[in-house]
Amino acid sequence: MRALPSVAVSIILMSLLALVPAASQTPAQEPPVSEARELSVIAGKSVILDSPVNIQRVSIANGDLAEALAVSPREVVVNGKVPGETSLIVWQQGGNRLIFDLTVLPNTTRLQNVRKELDRELKGQDVTLTLDGEDVFLRGTVENLIAAERAVRIAGTLGKPINLLNVTVPPTEAQILLKVRFANVDRGATTELGANILSTGALNTTARLSTGQFSPPTLDQSGGAGSKFTLTDALNVFLFRPDLNLLATIRALHNKRLLEILAEPNVLTIDGKPASFLAGGEFPYPTLQGGGGGLGAVTIQFREFGVRIGFLPKITPRGTIRLQVTPEVSSLDYANGLVFQGFTIPGLSTRRVQTEIELQDRQSFVIGGLLDNRVTETLSKIPGLGDIPFLGKLFQSKALLKSNAELLVLVTVELVRPMADGQPGPEIKMPLEFLKGAPQNRMRTPGIEVTGPAPAEPPRKAIPVEQLIESLKPVQQQMAPAPAAPVQFVPVPVPVAPAQPPPASPPEPKG
Numbered sequence: 001m002r003a004l005p006s007v008a009v010s011i012i013l014m015s016l017l018a019l020v021p022a023a024s025q026t027p028a029q030e031p032p033v034s035e036a037r038e039l040s041v042i043a044g045k046s047v048i049l050d051s052p053v054n055i056q057r058v059s060i061a062n063g064d065l066a067e068a069l070a071v072s073p074r075e076v077v078v079n080g081k082v083p084g085e086t087s088l089i090v091w092q093q094g095g096n097r098l099i100f101d102l103t104v105l106p107n108t109t110r111l112q113n114v115r116k117e118l119d120r121e122l123k124g125q126d127v128t129l130t131l132d133g134e135d136v137f138l139r140g141t142v143e144n145l146i147a148a149e150r151a152v153r154i155a156g157t158l159g160k161p162i163n164l165l166n167v168t169v170p171p172t173e174a175q176i177l178l179k180v181r182f183a184n185v186d187r188g189a190t191t192e193l194g195a196n197i198l199s200t201g202a203l204n205t206t207a208r209l210s211t212g213q214f215s216p217p218t219l220d221q222s223g224g225a226g227s228k229f230t231l232t233d234a235l236n237v238f239l240f241r242p243d244l245n246l247l248a249t250i251r252a253l254h255n256k257r258l259l260e261i262l263a264e265p266n267v268l269t270i271d272g273k274p275a276s277f278l279a280g281g282e283f284p285y286p287t288l289q290g291g292g293g294g295l296g297a298v299t300i301q302f303r304e305f306g307v308r309i310g311f312l313p314k315i316t317p318r319g320t321i322r323l324q325v326t327p328e329v330s331s332l333d334y335a336n337g338l339v340f341q342g343f344t345i346p347g348l349s350t351r352r353v354q355t356e357i358e359l360q361d362r363q364s365f366v367i368g369g370l371l372d373n374r375v376t377e378t379l380s381k382i383p384g385l386g387d388i389p390f391l392g393k394l395f396q397s398k399a400l401l402k403s404n405a406e407l408l409v410l411v412t413v414e415l416v417r418p419m420a421d422g423q424p425g426p427e428i429k430m431p432l433e434f435l436k437g438a439p440q441n442r443m444r445t446p447g448i449e450v451t452g453p454a455p456a457e458p459p460r461k462a463i464p465v466e467q468l469i470e471s472l473k474p475v476q477q478q479m480a481p482a483p484a485a486p487v488q489f490v491p492v493p494v495p496v497a498p499a500q501p502p503p504a505s506p507p508e509p510k511g
Contacts, residue, residue, distance in 0.1 A: 039088060039100040041066065041080035043107050049076040054093040062086040065104050080104040083133055106131050110158065117154050127151055127165070134159040141166045141462045148465050166462035174271045176313040179412040180327045181264050184351065187404040188257035194397040198247040217249055263307045263329055268416065271315050280306010283332065285345050305330040305348055313413065320358050321413045325367065328352040353409050361415045368409035376401040 041047045054073040060066055065084040069077045076090065081104065088100040111131055118127050125147060127140035136155045142148045148165050155161040196216035198208045208216055217238075237250040269275035282302040289297050311325040329351045336347035353368035378399040381387070385395040419425065 036087075036099045036101050038103070039078070040103040040105055041078055042105050043080045043083050045107075046077050046079045049078065049090065050074060051076075051090070051092055051098075053096075055090060056093055057091040059089045060086060060102070061088075066102060078102070083131070114154060114158055118151060121150055121154065122147055129155050129158075131158060135162055136160065137162045137164060139164045141168060143168050144170060145465065145468065163465055165465050167465050167468045168462050169460060170468070174315055174415055175268060175417070176271060176315075176321060177266060177268045177414045177416045178275075178309070178311050178313070178323070178325070179264065179266050179414070180309050180325075181408075181410040181412075182261065182307070182327065182329050182351070183406075183408040183410070184259075184261040184329070185406045186257070186259035186261075188255075189402045190253075190255040190257075191400040192251055192253045192255075192398070193393075194251045195393075195395070196249045198249075200245040200247060217247065261329065265307050265309045265327075267309055267311065269311075269313065271313060274310065274312045276308070276310040278304060278306055278308045280304060280308065280330070283346065286340060286343075303348075305332060316358070320360050321415075322356070322358045323411070323413065324356045325411060326352065326354040327367075327409055327411070351407060351409075357411070359411075359413050361413065364410055364412040366408060366410050368407065370405065370407035372403070372405040372407075374401075374403045 039047070039049075048071075051074045055070060055076060058068045058070060058076055060068050062084065065080075065082050065086045066088075067079050067081065068088060069079070071077050078088065083104050083106040085104070086102050088102045090098040090100075092098065115129065118129065122142060125140065125142050127138065127142060129139070130137045136158045138151055138155050138161055142151060142165055145167060148163070148167055151165065152161045152163050196208070198216060199206060237252070239248040239250070240246075263279075265277050265279065267275045267277045282304050284300050284302050286298045287301050289299050306329075308328045308330070309326070311323055314322045316322055330348050333347040333349040334344065336349075338345050338347075351370075355367050357365050357367060359365055376399075378397075378401075380397040381392070382395040386392045388395070
């Protein structure tokens with residue numbers, strides 16, 4: 001590198017010093033700034049900005065909405081991403097700046113496709129949607145909840161749907177009447193044959209010979225002369241020979257039994273709502289509860305019995321009625337009960353059917369049937385004597401039991417409507433007449449002809465979706481739960497072993 005001559009260096013320094021005062025006295029000029037311009041781009045598409053001079057730098061305030069790419073010194077491509085608003089600044093060579101208010105518009109092609117889908121699926125219904133960023137607002141009126149849910153799903157393809165739809169007030173829901181018929185016939189026939197022989201002094205012997213089929217007569221000779229007999233069953237054949245001092249009773253009976261049970265519970269409910277019916281009562285039974293230290297207590301609980309039915313109907317799109325039904329008939333059975341601390345706790349004789357069926361209006365189904373035939377034969381005899389021909393029958397006891405039970409459970413469903421105003425209600429024919437002179441009119445709240453029309457708002461043609469869904473919730477969820485019935489505790493004494501004295505400690509060694 002060759003050094004400059006000293007004269008040249010001096011000239012350069014003097015020139016620089018001459019420029020310093022001039023620069024300090026002249027104010028710097030700011031680059032020209034243009035007013036903000038409007039620029040729009042559709043989400044998913046691009047626009048090109050042309051500049052007459054070279055572009056030095058580009059900036060976007062929110063890169064999530066759009067992006068800017070320099071493709072040449074004088075061209076910038078702006079790509080729209082998500083609908084929204086932001087700012088775009090372009091710095092040009094020479095200090096000039098261009099400011100744009102950039103608006104990213106939603107893709108109307110997709111929006112139009114969604115609107116066409118709404119018109120196709122909800123034909124004839126007034127449904128509109130507007131797009132604001134990522135939120136989709138649904139407005140209008142639909143026919144039912146199914147149409148409202150379908151509109152929300154279609155609008156959800158554009159973003160987060162905001163359901164502002166109204167639903168046409170639906171008509172009264174269908175009401176379903178379930179008729180159940182229990183028919184139970186129990187027949188039984190019993191044949192019994194037995195004999196008792198009693199000696200009052202034959203062969204100087206007092207004895208009694210019985211097959212055990214029934215209680216033999218008892219002899220009472222404490223009254224002096226003569227004998228007295230006590231019979232336990234007047235239907236026995238009684239034979240007595242005073243000269244032989246020989247007494248015999250023969251039992252040959254034929255019994256018939258017939259039991260008929262007919263129950264016809266009817267229950268009414270709305271489509272899709274459960275219903276139950278019980279005509280009977282409750283009986284108490286004890287339950288042992290555990291306790292600490294080996295002690296326990298008995299709680300008294302109650303169990304229902306009688307004619308019970310529970311069912312859940314649902315009208316299918318085919319117009320049929322699908323039923324989940326559980327009819328039951330139960331009665332107290334003391335023959336199979338038990339005795340607890342002197343109290344008799346009966347068992348339950350139950351006939352229950354649980355099934356799911358599908359019927360049309362006014363159709364019937366037999367959902368349960370039972371045919372039970374039983375034959376029980378019991379033969380008892382005295383060994384040896386019972387095998388003697390002809391006479392051996394007197395030393396035999398025979399019982400033959402035949403039973404026949406038939407059970408039928410029939411259900412019928414029917415779509416019904418409430419009785420019109422002024423129609424007489426169903427009445428029960430009473431076997432006896434009520435007290436003469438007693439009032440015959442039913443007690444009731446005075447009607448509109450006395451109180452005047454109620455100031456109620458007439459029903460609207462359409463209501464919000466949320467209001468309709470709230471009105472369809474079961475009443476049980478809106479009501480506070482009833483307090484549970486208290487449980488009665490009955491203390492039961494439990495024997496406790498006597499405490500054992502502690503073992504004696506060994507004597508301490510003497511030191």
